[in-house]
Amino acid sequence: MSSKPALITDPDIILGYLTDASNTHGRAEALAVPADVDALAATLRWAQDRGMPVTVTARRTGTTGAAVPDGGLLLSTERLSQVEAPDIVGGGALLGPHQDTLEAAGQHFPPDPTSRYECSVGGAIVCNASGARSFRYGATRGWIDWVDVVLPTGERLERVSRDTPLPAGWPRLRWAEPPVKTAAGYAPADNLLDLLIGSEGTLGVITRAGLRLRPAPAGVLTMLAFFPDLETTLRFVDQARSGADRARAPRPKPGPLNPRAIEYFDPNALEMIRARVDLPAGATDALLLEVEHEGEAPLDRWFEALVEGGALAEHTVVAEDEQGQRRLAAIRHALPAGTNERVVANRMPKVGTDFAVPDAALAEMMAEYRAVTLPHVCFGHIGDNHLHLNLLPRDATELAEARSTYRRLAERAVALGGTVSAEHGIGKLKRALLAHQVGPETLGAFAALKAAADPAWILGRGTLLEPPPAPGGAV
Amino acid sequence: MKIGVCLKQVPATDSPIKVKDAVSGVDLAAVKMVINPYDEFALEEALKLKDAGIATQVIVYTVGPADADARLKDAVARGADILVRIDDPGLAAADSLGFAKALAAAAKADGVGLILAGKQAVDTDNAQVPAMIAELLGWAQATECDKLEVAGGGFKAWVAAGGGTRDVLQGSLPAVISTDKGINSPRSPNIKGVMASKKAPVAVKDLAALGLSAGDVAAKVSLKAWGAPPPRPAGRILQGAPAQVAKELVGLLRSEAKVI
């Protein structure tokens, strides 16, 4: 039997680890904050021996309760935060500050979740986090070359890459992921690295990661373009992405319009930013476009396209340098902030969607969002057909209505060939949606994989899958 | 009325600044340059006065080398009308007073009725130039203004008066007013403005064109040496059981930091 690891049992300290950005609260008997991988592996072995549930906790920015424990042991990655080289970082290192260091040296690690200054690299990997620029660069998956991992049994594996086969006894998943940006369910991968990415803390603990870097772009042009109606906006989205070199449709020789991000603001979102920009008369919808360029910014080309596309082209707000870009970023960040203000004022939680659908179904999904009569604001990654519809109920009746609307829209997204989660993951809150999306057979395969990887089913219990009854083990 | 805006190019505040050595100053080679943020407020205030029909023309002045043109073009993209860059070898070693003399001469020659400038530039943080221009021209002045009204040949300026209080200054034009945070939120340029700004001319003037000589702007302040501020001492992490550490921390806050 393994020896007992150093554990913190002071409830006042543990209290700080019991919630994430989902606002759900959990409970845990003890907290381990291992100083190195040896200690972390020993902790997992010890817990596996006694069937004690373990929840990995990093920076707790997750929005799905995945890091919220339901009893047992919390295992924090906070001390595994060393940066060994520009492309080798500890699983607990903060993502955004490291990206800034890289940027200052002319290098670029593309994943850009909005929470990047608060979330960990390990968290971003196991949630396969993404952001606006995932339109061009894809989610975190494409930017990880290898990881060091400790499996639920306490076994340590180093430099797990796309050449690393699945461990003996782990069944290979064969299900068809929807052809969209998705963070729902285990990846149907034939290698261990891709399976770990997106596994939401249920198949192993990422202790170190090898990042794939690229040179920082020479210049970036950002534009906020206004449109007179939704139809024109959607037509322009199709026009802008038809020749684009995008993660889901790489194009080595892109067309003249080659944005790296296409973000959407609905009429309610425009209301929220009214104080910060000069909204042109007649504007109902807007797109925030980012374009990388060498030399001069391709202004003329985009202006022409906007005019032809029926935008209120002359009013397009432009930022070519960092100062301007910061101004536009502040405008965009006013949206989550404005949404949260409404939540506080309403004294009711918001109900926010994270669905994505295929290109061909975008207009249909947008029509569904537009038909919602509850108070709401809609913005997000329209290039990837991935919008965040935030329903803002004002009382209990509206909250119930918001929840059933959410469920109905999730089913609609699935029916249209999409995903119930494009970036935030499933966690503990969206298990029923995952089950609906993948069906019983795939869900059964997920469970068989989990059982093979984690015999006592200790790691991340309740995330992704309904767990079997806990054997339990005292601290 | 024509309004003059003084606009300085400065290193972005988040750029890492390195001192080359004690004599030759800081290394700006790899540093991103931006419009001094307080000057952006001055520019925005001038553009608002133009939007309101109070100003007929906004003339932007800068003292600096050709790479400052990009900042001036940003101003024209937002709506400024005329760009003037003052560039002369005689200004290379000038101090705030030298710059103020050059700017005052240029604005006077153009017949501006109001000069707006940021309350200070975030590179040297001297906060001297606007007040000096006013003195040199014998105009009224209000510094650190966070609300401004201009009407009927006069102005009303809300300014910081220290200790968290504000004064309201009233005066007649011409005047020099320096702007503080909070006065407005600077606009972003639109695409037409940016495209047009690429071709906007910048009038480059040397000291002779302003009726000044190198002697007129020679520095009165001499710079002794350049150096980086001393590094902050490393933080201290107390180790041990929480109760023990808390006790130790309270002791240190009392005996060492003397804050409790």
Ligand SMILES: Cc1cc2nc3c(=O)[nH]c(=O)nc-3n(C[C@H](O)[C@H](O)[C@H](O)COP(=O)(O)OP(=O)(O)OC[C@H]3O[C@@H](n4cnc5c(N)ncnc54)[C@H](O)[C@@H]3O)c2cc1C
């Ligand atoms: C304001 C806000 C904005 C956000 N924006 C985005 C966005 O734009 N895009 C996006 O994709 N997400 C976004 N998120 C969600 C969240 O930030 C990301 O999912 C992030 O990757 C979680 O990282 P974390 O370090 O906080 O992980 P935690 O929340 O601590 O943990 C999340 C899950 O990962 C597991 N885990 C964490 N670290 C490890 C590790 N080293 N090894 C194994 N498992 C681990 C945990 O057990 C848990 O299951 C946002 C969240 C907030 C609050």
